[in-house]
Amino acid sequence: MHKHFQQDQVMMLKEKLKSGELSRRGFLQGLALLGGTSALGLSAGSAYAADKEMVFVNWGGDAIEAMSEAFGKGYAAETGVKVLYDGSGPLEGSIKAQAESGNPTWDLVDCDPFSGQALGKLGLMRPIDWEIVDPGKLRDGFQWDYAANSYFYSYVIAYDKTKYDTPPTSMADFFDAEKFPGKRALYKWGVGMWEAALLADGVAPEDLYPLDMDRAHAKIAGFKEHIGAYWGGGAESQSLLLNGDVSMAIIWNTRAMLLDRDTEGEVAMTWAEGIIAPGSTGVLANNPAGGKAAMEYIAYSQAPEAQAKLFALLGNGPANPAADALIPDEDKFYNPVDPKNFAQQTPLDMAWYEENYGAALDAYLGVISA
Amino acid sequence: MSRLLLLSPLLLFLGLAYLLPLSGVMLQSVTTPEPGLQNYSAALGDPLVWSVIWRTLRVCLCVTVLAVVLAYPLTLLWLKGNTATRVLVELAIMIPFWLSVLSRAFGWLSLLSNRGLINSWLQSLGIIAEPLTMVRNEFGVVIGMMHFLIPFAVFPLASAMRSVDDRVILAARGMGASRMRIFWQIFVPMTKSGIVGAALLVFVFSLGFYIVPTLLGGGRSVMIAELIYLRIFQIPNWGLAAALSALLMVSIGAFLVALIKRAGVSTT
Numbered sequence: 255m256h257k258h259f260q261q262d263q264v265m266m267l268k269e270k271l272k273s274g275e276l277s278r279r280g281f282l283q284g285l286a287l288l289g290g291t292s293a294l295g296l297s298a299g300s301a302y303a304a305d306k307e308m309v310f311v312n313w314g315g316d317a318i319e320a321m322s323e324a325f326g327k328g329y330a331a332e333t334g335v336k337v338l339y340d341g342s343g344p345l346e347g348s349i350k351a352q353a354e355s356g357n358p359t360w361d362l363v364d365c366d367p368f369s370g371q372a373l374g375k376l377g378l379m380r381p382i383d384w385e386i387v388d389p390g391k392l393r394d395g396f397q398w399d400y401a402a403n404s405y406f407y408s409y410v411i412a413y414d415k416t417k418y419d420t421p422p423t424s425m426a427d428f429f430d431a432e433k434f435p436g437k438r439a440l441y442k443w444g445v446g447m448w449e450a451a452l453l454a455d456g457v458a459p460e461d462l463y464p465l466d467m468d469r470a471h472a473k474i475a476g477f478k479e480h481i482g483a484y485w486g487g488g489a490e491s492q493s494l495l496l497n498g499d500v501s502m503a504i505i506w507n508t509r510a511m512l513l514d515r516d517t518e519g520e521v522a523m524t525w526a527e528g529i530i531a532p533g534s535t536g537v538l539a540n541n542p543a544g545g546k547a548a549m550e551y552i553a554y555s556q557a558p559e560a561q562a563k564l565f566a567l568l569g570n571g572p573a574n575p576a577a578d579a580l581i582p583d584e585d586k587f588y589n590p591v592d593p594k595n596f597a598q599q600t601p602l603d604m605a606w607y608e609e610n611y612g613a614a615l616d617a618y619l620g621v622i623s624a
Numbered sequence: 625m626s627r628l629l630l631l632s633p634l635l636l637f638l639g640l641a642y643l644l645p646l647s648g649v650m651l652q653s654v655t656t657p658e659p660g661l662q663n664y665s666a667a668l669g670d671p672l673v674w675s676v677i678w679r680t681l682r683v684c685l686c687v688t689v690l691a692v693v694l695a696y697p698l699t700l701l702w703l704k705g706n707t708a709t710r711v712l713v714e715l716a717i718m719i720p721f722w723l724s725v726l727s728r729a730f731g732w733l734s735l736l737s738n739r740g741l742i743n744s745w746l747q748s749l750g751i752i753a754e755p756l757t758m759v760r761n762e763f764g765v766v767i768g769m770m771h772f773l774i775p776f777a778v779f780p781l782a783s784a785m786r787s788v789d790d791r792v793i794l795a796a797r798g799m800g801a802s803r804m805r806i807f808w809q810i811f812v813p814m815t816k817s818g819i820v821g822a823a824l825l826v827f828v829f830s831l832g833f834y835i836v837p838t839l840l841g842g843g844r845s846v847m848i849a850e851l852i853y854l855r856i857f858q859i860p861n862w863g864l865a866a867a868l869s870a871l872l873m874v875s876i877g878a879f880l881v882a883l884i885k886r887a888g889v890s891t892t
Contacts, residue, residue, distance in 0.1 A: 345857040346857065346858065346859070346860050347856045347857035347858070347860040347862070350860050442843035482738075482842070484842060484843025485843060486843055497737055498738060499737055499738045499739070611859065612859035612861070615854075615858070615859060617672075619846055620671060620675060622844050623675065623676070623845065623846045624675060
């Protein structure tokens with residue numbers, strides 16, 4: 255799931271750059287932030303003689319080189335470590351292949367916390383060094399042994415305002431095709447959808463976990479005729495709403511924000527009963543650059559300014575709560591972890607996902623494709 | 625002996641680049657996470673796998689039949705039509721053949737979606753009131769895959785049609801056979817090997833489709849290739865992924881052998 259979210263972020267940046275909304279510099283900053291929330295790297299012709307190298311694997315694609323060119327210097331000056339960005343995508347299976355080879359070329363990866371945890375327990379990831387990474391710069395309940403929280407995003411309801419006189423205010427509304435006629439779209443990879451179905455079915459947010467899968471799937475199966483599509487990526491979710499293929503969808507807040515702005519509120523969003531998802535950075539066990547450099551990189555990325563910048567460019571919620579205040583008032587509405595928004599939502603339980611995601615996704619695909 | 629020597633670089637390359645990794649995959653299917661056949665029993669005991677296999681077969685058979693049936697008259701036009709027709713048909717076959725599968729899938733999306741070209745035309749002409757759902761379901765998948773695979777059916781058909789001896793047709797005409805009779809009782813049976821070849825090629829190729837079902841299926845048309853991808857990357861279970869790949873490969877192989885034997889197609 256996470257890989258899709260990450261890829262999506264790079265696409266959004268590219269779109270912004272193209273539409274002139276974002277300067278080249280801002281674009282590169284955004285990419286750098288995505289690569290682990292803070293940028294580093296060194297151009298080949300640079301004056302810094304980096305004695306060490308580090309590889310951060312994210313979803314950046316061809317602009318990665320430009321990113322390290324523009325942003326590496328500060329961090330490299332501080333640590334002497336040159337960071338290379340690799341956009342090949344740290345899928346859980348790819349991380350596993352890297353780590354199990356015994357001779358990985360990757361150091362840092364952008365992964366789901368539950369993936370990091372699962373891989374860590376197999377001995378494939380390094381435990382986060384809390385001497386270097388500051389747990390005080392993370393929100394309570396979002397600290398894991400093998401994954402350092404780097405940002406947040408949410409699964410929220412976005413809806414075509416022109417079709418409804420009263421806006422939906424709950425997951426029960428989302429799953430009510432009589433009160434809110436029109437097609438819906440859900441996420442193809444299940445995450446957040448079980449929670450949405452259970453909330454709609456009357457389960458209280460605090461009683462969600464462990465998820466009652468049978469109940470969630472029964473709810474989704476009973477609603478299937480109203481579902482126009484299951485989106486697999488952010489751009490797809492956005493176009494489903496823009497093209498009128500569906501009139502309501504549960505999508506990432508980053509895409510909902512773009513829709514809201516681009517359509518001047520015609521496709522609106524609500525934080526009501528949204529599902530908060532944490533993103534994180536993990537370090538491969540026996541990574542070539544060693545644990546210390548990788549942990550220092552993570553620590554460097556925790557700065558509130560860097561976190562606020564990531565939000566400004568993409569709409570990702572800051573992992574460091576101190577960054578919330580740095581966000582301009584007019585943009586606070588779009589911050590998924592702003593205190594006002596956070597209170598309306600429920601975070602995903604990473605421990606549950608670590609244990610159950612595989613089987614749950616299988617069952618979900620069985621339900622939606624039947 | 626010298627023939628073998630000449631072939632040896634190719635054999636060596638195939639052995640190293642293909643057979644070796646493939647046997648690694650086969651080995652994984654019976655050794656990961658522990659030795660035994662549990663991956664196969666898990667795969668075959670999983671209702672999701674069965675539903676995905678069933679959908680894959682259903683979609684691929686539909687695609688095969690449609691692609692071959694549509695390719696047949698197209699090939700005839702290509703070979704026997706007048707010059708203008710031939711050029712036109714050739715372009716119609718070759719241009720999509722060169723386009724990437726992604727752009728073609730997006731093309732179909734913009735044609736078939738609710739506010740797509742076709743629905744807008746039909747609605748503005750007053751033929752339909754509500755848009756027809758033509759994409760983000762199996763129908764869309766079949767259309768997209770069929771369009772991709774028609775050229776692959778055209779080429780074997782063309783080669784079979786070219787080898788039909790014109791004198792046979794002339795003789796039939798001379799004996800007073802009607803055009804329909806010549807077509808159905810002489811021409812079609814004489815191109816049977818081309819039909820079987822085209823169907824085989826299209827069917828086997830279609831089984832591994834990934835992008836088209838993902839884009840045009842609206843997320844609910846999971847086919848076997850996507851399931852294997854899921855088992856490798858999304859929720860890693862390489863033993864199971866290897867077992868699924870092995871099952872796919874062996875069943876395609878068995879199917880091919882059976883069909884080739886039955887149809888009596890020469891394998892050269």
